């Protein structure tokens with residue numbers, strides 16, 4: 001936990017001098033994450049959005065970011081904030097590769113993709129995005145891998161330049177630490193990011209790094225269980241008369257199911273369900289859940305349920321929310337590690353109460 005380290009002589013240290021600049025516990029975690037993502041360098045930040053901010057600091061005023069219309073609400077809000085610093089952003093439907101390709105500008109320097117997306121569970125073809133980006137520009141491709149995790153998807157192996165994750169979610173897996181990371185292979189990009197990490201200072205505490213390091217040790221077991229429970233819940237909901245639609249890339253009904261199977265080894269516990277009714281039925285449903293907890297965030301051992309329209313994506317302008325389909329009856333589920341039958345029974349009783 002030390003913030004400072006004794007030096008042999010002035011300016012001669014034993015590897016560390018000050019914990020913002022470098023810390024043994026953080027270094028251990030960064031090396032572990034770089035290895036898991038098949039990268040070379042990892043940088044840990046105080047949150048997922050701090051990791052996003054670190055990447056955007058590679059840009060300068062006048063640059064352009066090409067991103068997606070379906071992103072985590074906080075990422076959408078952050079990108080819109082960057083306009084005040086002269087960095088412009090375009091939000092496009094990146095699942096339509098022609099639309100994506102036609103949205104490049106001569107000053108596009110960063111492409112930012114989430115896949116699967118939060119909360120619409122859209123899948124973006126990473127290799128196709130990389131191919132088109134490198135043909136049309138010298139922009140970097142950054143993939144937000146939070147929903148899939150490096151256990152199921154490794155964007156660097158598909159040509160991405162940077163991978164970002166909110167480790168608050170599956171990687172820590174215990175809903176007790178806020179943290180983010182950026183992973184790269186390129187030494188020069190890593191050197192610039194390392195400078196910015198220290199100079200801008202949004203680093204995590206050594207204790208949080210210890211917690212995430214410990215969480216990672218069971219990630220391979222947790223992700224398998226999240227996948228099993230998530231698919232069981234998705235299949236239950238898909239056949240339920242009180243449900244309009246279920247979005248889970250592992251279901252054959254998902255519009256990009258084949259792409260998902262091609263670029264991912266499996267699926268986390270994330271899924272989205274449209275129940276019959278509107279805001280009132282959604283609120284009753286969420287209030288009636290007993291095992292699922294109504295709360296923001298995702299990826300922990302406990303199952304969570306939320307209403308993006310008024311919770312995680314409330315900051316997204318209403319017209320953008322409507323454009324991508326974030327409706328009042330859209331419920332996002334983060335299926336945890338509880339007993340499969342208990343999870344299904346909880347959803348069943350809440351649906352029957354909300355929609356008699």
Ligand SMILES: C=C(NCc1c(COP(=O)(O)O)cnc(C)c1O)C(=O)O
Pocket residue numbers: 047048049050072074075114118144146147165166167168178179180296297298312
């Ligand atoms: C808190 C939530 N999301 C955080 C998030 C973030 C931001 O991570 P933070 O650690 O919350 O700063 C980045 N990318 C994705 C895909 C995310 O889902 C949520 O969707 O409930």
